[in-house]
Amino acid sequence: MNIVVLAGGLSTERDVSVTSGSMVAKALRKKGHSVVLLDVYMGYEQDECDAAALFKNGYDFTKDISVSEKIPDISEIKQRRRIRSDSYFGEHVEDICRYADIVFLALHGGDGENGRLQAAFDLMGIKYTGSGYLASANAMNKGVTKSIFLDHKVGTPYGECFRPEDKLSGRIDDFDIFPCVVKPCSGGSSVGVSIVEDKSDFRRALDEAFKYETEVLVEQYIKGREFSVGVIDGKALPIIEIIPKSGFYDYVNKYQSGRTEEICPAELDEETTLRMQIEAQKAYDALGLEGYGRIDFLLDGSGSLYALEANTLPGMTGASLIPQEAKAVGIDYPDLCDMIVEVSLKKYE
Numbered sequence: 001m002n003i004v005v006l007a008g009g010l011s012t013e014r015d016v017s018v019t020s021g022s023m024v025a026k027a028l029r030k031k032g033h034s035v036v037l038l039d040v041y042m043g044y045e046q047d048e049c050d051a052a053a054l055f056k057n058g059y060d061f062t063k064d065i066s067v068s069e070k071i072p073d074i075s076e077i078k079q080r081r082r083i084r085s086d087s088y089f090g091e092h093v094e095d096i097c098r099y100a101d102i103v104f105l106a107l108h109g110g111d112g113e114n115g116r117l118q119a120a121f122d123l124m125g126i127k128y129t130g131s132g133y134l135a136s137a138n139a140m141n142k143g144v145t146k147s148i149f150l151d152h153k154v155g156t157p158y159g160e161c162f163r164p165e166d167k168l169s170g171r172i173d174d175f176d177i178f179p180c181v182v183k184p185c186s187g188g189s190s191v192g193v194s195i196v197e198d199k200s201d202f203r204r205a206l207d208e209a210f211k212y213e214t215e216v217l218v219e220q221y222i223k224g225r226e227f228s229v230g231v232i233d234g235k236a237l238p239i240i241e242i243i244p245k246s247g248f249y250d251y252v253n254k255y256q257s258g259r260t261e262e263i264c265p266a267e268l269d270e271e272t273t274l275r276m277q278i279e280a281q282k283a284y285d286a287l288g289l290e291g292y293g294r295i296d297f298l299l300d301g302s303g304s305l306y307a308l309e310a311n312t313l314p315g316m317t318g319a320s321l322i323p324q325e326a327k328a329v330g331i332d333y334p335d336l337c338d339m340i341v342e343v344s345l346k347k348y349e
Helices: 014-030 051-057 074-080 093-099 116-124 133-140 142-151 199-210 251-255 270-287 321-327 333-348
Strands: 002-007 034-039 102-105 159-162 180-184 194-196 216-220 224-232 235-244 260-263 292-300 305-311
Touching: 002 014, 002 093, 014 034, 014 333, 034 051, 034 093, 051 093, 093 116, 102 333, 116 133, 133 142, 133 270, 133 305, 142 159, 142 216, 142 270, 142 305, 180 199, 194 199, 199 216, 224 270, 224 321, 224 333, 235 270, 235 321, 270 292, 270 305, 292 321, 292 333, 321 333
Parallel strands: 002 034, 002 102
Antiparallel strands: 159 216, 180 194, 180 216, 224 235, 224 292, 235 260, 292 305
């Protein structure tokens, strides 16, 4: 097949996306596909574009990229673009994607994951991996996700959403559940997330989260073990436990080698394992996810499960969770990438 692997973009997870995209492109080539690795924002910055030649030559916009400890400077990325345009799509992106049999979305965060790109591709008749526009939008917004979880009896921590105007109304001052977790509603990779012990640090944490977007979720802090469950085609993979060596599972601990211990399959009894996998599939179905996804959980000391969020385009880097979960059942990385393509094509049958 001709496959575009679409990466990059303008979210704070740009570097993670580039790394995912590079690894996916190499894996799909190993499976015999003709692959173009394309930056959705930069596009193919040439006056003429021969899509057939790009697939024949295996066009790849980057080589040997790794995730740094610093969050990408989006303004600097914009300055590097050849054209001055407000379009999310770079030069020739639509034409190259139209030529492909399917687009593998290796995008994380922002407009690549929040349903907007998916809606645009639906209107253009371009096939892509993962969930459709509505499920992507619902899962991207943690406040909406929480409401859907509650409606479908999926256990989740208590939480409230806040906007900057709530500082003036006094609504923020009324919140009094500590410790709590403050996080941007639609962010990813734990960017802008703070754990707040008491009210004295609450406003500072909100201001930090508001740097990234205008809606912030504040939820009850649950002390417990952290897990993630990948779901492919509606079926749960083995559970992985996440144990940061210091602090919590933030941007640095997620992507820098050696910062977090990850155990897969997780050391859980059979009953708890089955319960968490069923809950992951339930959350997946409640949100209407398609193809694949990942659900994150906390398990407290009493055995209660709390679904935190869903990820519709999970990371595919060397440190990412779904590839480790797939490996635990004998699915190697190239086969996993090929499987994601195959299950994603089902929605077009």
